[in-house]
Amino acid sequence: MIGLEGIYGITGAMFAAFAFCQALDGAWRSALFWGCFALLVGAGSYLPDLYSGALVLVLAVLGAMGLKPKPVATTDAQTRERSATSLGNWLFLPALVVPAVTFAGTLLLPATHLVDPKQVTLISLGAGALIALAIAMTMLRASPLRAVQEGRRLVDSIGWAAVLPQMLAALGGVFAAAGMGKVVAGLVVNTIPMTEPVVAVITFTLGMALFTFIMGNAFAAFPVMAAGIGLPLIVGKFGGDPVIMSAVGMLSGFCGTLLTPMAANFNIVPAAVLELSDRNAVIKVQAPTAFILLAANTILMALFVYHR
Amino acid sequence: MLVLSGIAVVILGFALRLNPLLVVVTAALVTGLSAHIDLLSVVAMLGHAFVANRFIAIAWLVLPVIGLLERGGIRERARALVGRIHAATAGRVLLAYLALRQLSATLGLTALGGHVQMVRPVIAPMAEAAAEPLDDKTREIVRANAAAADNIGVFFGEDVFVAIGSVLLIKGFLEQNGIVVTPLQLSVWAIPTALMAFLVHGARLLLLDRRLKRRGAA
Numbered sequence: 416m417i418g419l420e421g422i423y424g425i426t427g428a429m430f431a432a433f434a435f436c437q438a439l440d441g442a443w444r445s446a447l448f449w450g451c452f453a454l455l456v457g458a459g460s461y462l463p464d465l466y467s468g469a470l471v472l473v474l475a476v477l478g479a480m481g482l483k484p485k486p487v488a489t490t491d492a493q494t495r496e497r498s499a500t501s502l503g504n505w506l507f508l509p510a511l512v513v514p515a516v517t518f519a520g521t522l523l524l525p526a527t528h529l530v531d532p533k534q535v536t537l538i539s540l541g542a543g544a545l546i547a548l549a550i551a552m553t554m555l556r557a558s559p560l561r562a563v564q565e566g567r568r569l570v571d572s573i574g575w576a577a578v579l580p581q582m583l584a585a586l587g588g589v590f591a592a593a594g595m596g597k598v599v600a601g602l603v604v605n606t607i608p609m610t611e612p613v614v615a616v617i618t619f620t621l622g623m624a625l626f627t628f629i630m631g632n633a634f635a636a637f638p639v640m641a642a643g644i645g646l647p648l649i650v651g652k653f654g655g656d657p658v659i660m661s662a663v664g665m666l667s668g669f670c671g672t673l674l675t676p677m678a679a680n681f682n683i684v685p686a687a688v689l690e691l692s693d694r695n696a697v698i699k700v701q702a703p704t705a706f707i708l709l710a711a712n713t714i715l716m717a718l719f720v721y722h723r
Numbered sequence: 724m725l726v727l728s729g730i731a732v733v734i735l736g737f738a739l740r741l742n743p744l745l746v747v748v749t750a751a752l753v754t755g756l757s758a759h760i761d762l763l764s765v766v767a768m769l770g771h772a773f774v775a776n777r778f779i780a781i782a783w784l785v786l787p788v789i790g791l792l793e794r795g796g797i798r799e800r801a802r803a804l805v806g807r808i809h810a811a812t813a814g815r816v817l818l819a820y821l822a823l824r825q826l827s828a829t830l831g832l833t834a835l836g837g838h839v840q841m842v843r844p845v846i847a848p849m850a851e852a853a854a855e856p857l858d859d860k861t862r863e864i865v866r867a868n869a870a871a872a873d874n875i876g877v878f879f880g881e882d883v884f885v886a887i888g889s890v891l892l893i894k895g896f897l898e899q900n901g902i903v904v905t906p907l908q909l910s911v912w913a914i915p916t917a918l919m920a921f922l923v924h925g926a927r928l929l930l931l932d933r934r935l936k937r938r939g940a941a
Contacts, residue, residue: 419778426780429787452780459774465763467770471748478744490794499796499803506797509788510844514834537778540834544784551791565790569839570783575744581779582747586729588772589751589765593726593758629730634889638896646900657902661893662882662912669878673871676737680779683743685838685870689847694740696867697874704875704924711919 419534420460422541427457433567440485445571448477452578471585478575487568498555505554509547516543569688576687580680583631590630599626600643609644612653613717619644620713623664624671631677633668640664655720663716670712673705674698729754785840792844801845802852813854813865814932817872818925820846824876825921829883836877842869854935861938868931872924879920882913 430453438446451470459467490498499506520539525532552562570577590596603622609615622644626636645664649655672678675698682698693699729750736746748769755765789797805811827835835841847869851857854865881887885906890913897904 419781422781422784423777426777426784429784430780455774456777456780459777462770462774464767464771464774467774468766468768469770471769471773472766475742475744475748479742492799495794495796495799497796498794499799502795503800504804506792506795506800507845509792510797510840511835513785513788513840514832514836517834518832537781541781541784543834544788547785547788548791551788551795555791555795557791557794561794562787562791565794566787567790569786569790569793575742577783579743579747581773581776582744584776584779585769585772586733586747586751586754588775589754589768590726590729592768593729593754593760595726595729595754598726629733634892637889637892641896642900650902657897658904658908659912661897661904662909663916665889665893666879666882666913666916669882672878673874676743677733679743681874685842685873686867688838688843689866689870691863691866693863693867696863697870700864700867700871701874704871704920704927707923708879708916708920711923712916715915 418531419537422538423459424457425541425545427453427455429453429563429566430456430570432563433570436563436567437484442483442485444477444480445482445484448474448482448575449570451477471582474575474578475582478578482571482574484571484574487564487571489565489568502554509551509554512547512550513540513543516546572690573684573687576679576684579683583677583679587630587632587635591635596635596639599629600639603640604643609648612649612655612721615644615648615653616655616717616720617713619649619660619664620667620709620716623668624674624709627668627671627678628675629677631672631675631679633665633672636668636671637661637665640668649720653721656722659716659720663712663720667709667712667716670705670709673701725757726754728757782837782839789839789844797844798848801848805849805852808853811849811853812932813850813868813935814928814930816850816853817846817868817931818928820869821872821876821921821924821928824873825880825917828877828880829917831881831884831886833877833881833884833887836873838870838873842873846873856939858938861935864931864938865935868928872928875920875924879913879917883910883917885910 430449434446434450451473455470517539521536524530524535530538607618623636623640627633630636645660649660650657676683686694686697732750732753751769752765824836847866850865850869882889890906890909893909894906
């Protein structure tokens with residue numbers, strides 16, 4: 416059985432290599448930051464929880480202080496133009512190998528019983544990235560050190576935002592452990608009088624979007640809102656269709672995802688990846704679409720959920 | 724009620740534009756303390772949850788690949804491809820990407836795309852090339868739109884696929900509550916919103932071209 420531990424080890428080693436190069440260049444804060452992250456990713460299973468927590472605190476403090484990376488030498492524009500002309504569309508091949516291997520692996524690996532079926536997509540993604548790296552290194556005649564330096568160039572431009580999605584997922588875990596979901600659902604149910612079927616629908620779709628906005632994740636919001644409003648009121652009290660309630664409810668939550676900085680991997684990380692000066696630029700572009708679709712979902716559910 | 728103070732910390736922290744890592748850690752500590760969990764246990768809980776979510780970090784394994792491809796000129800190549808097409812505009816390039824992203828997601832191919840793998844090295848340079856000449860501010864608008872097209876395409880495409888996480892989550896949740904549904908029933912009800920998302924955001928992308936033209940003229 417190939418498990419996730421191996422892939423975590425490789426990912427940790429990659430971040431450790433970034434940290435090592437940063438230390439060689441004297442970028443100490445960056446080196447410490449990515450070193451701590453490398454330890455958490457690579458050796459997380461063996462660390463006591465309290466030590467992991469302390470490392471997380473170090474990440475937050477260093478992130479707030481600023482990582483101050485040193486610039487990495489890469490090729491100049493002329494060399495890249497020449498390389499682009501000579502390699503042509505082959506350059507796209509490694510980038511397409513990643514999704515191709517991920518997809519094929521997800522479909523084919525379960526039949527081999529070599530990997531844990533629950534983790535098959537993540538393992539395939541890791542394998543896809545490694546195969547693509549081998550192809551890219553051959554194609555560009557690049558050494559492993561070159562690959563590490565180019566990866567580090569990207570991670571430096573992304574900065575602390577690369578760690579944020581995981582940090583937010585951890586916050587979601589603490590929220591759940593503290594019983595946040597029940598409190599929010601209770602607040603919504605107790606403050607809005609739900610005597611009309613339509614009011615229940617509006618409260619449910621807007622509640623899904625709002626709770627997703629807070630948690631940054633529609634998957635976390637759905638069980639809470641569906642157990643608080645969807646099932647007892649829309650389905651139970653007013654006799655609505657559970658399929659439409661659930662499907663359209665989840666999509667209303669996705670509208671909340673488009674609006675929140677808490678969904679960092681979709682909204683904040685790309686702003687860093689694309690080197691935008693406004694951290695919220697992506698959310699601003701998405702907002703009109705999100706509001707229109709939220710209204711559309713609410714109308715859709717109001718029209719169809721009560722007609723069997 | 725007191726556990727909601729963590730949410731207040733998050734909202735305040737983001738509004739004051741403090742560093743999000745610090746805001747999130749503070750919110751976690753405040754939430755835990757207000758739920759009467761002692762400090763060391765909250766720190767341990769945070770560490771446990773952070774490690775439990777390590778799977779998110781696996782996606783960063785593509786960084787060296789994309790870095791090498793950028794060194795090899797993938798962005799320049801993407802620009803050159805679009806430069807040859809005279810009818811190409813930023814809005815049309817992104818509309819085509821939205822359609823591709825959404826369609827492939829409905830087939831379960833959610834890995835085809837993504838901000839690091841696809842938007843930064845390929846899609847954003849294509850859209851920028853189609854919108855030339857660009858000042859810095861306009862370039863940022865085009866890039867932000869490229870990221871948004873990726874998100875909207877995958878969000879409102881993936882639910883149409885029967886074996887995606889959200890559909891399985893709903894199925895599992897309903898089953899726990901004694902209601903048995905098939906994934907296909909749920910997928911069918913994702914189609915109206917998927918179509919609407921394409922129409923609404925597609926129209927907005929075509930309007931983007933007008934906005935860019937006005938900016939160019941001004």
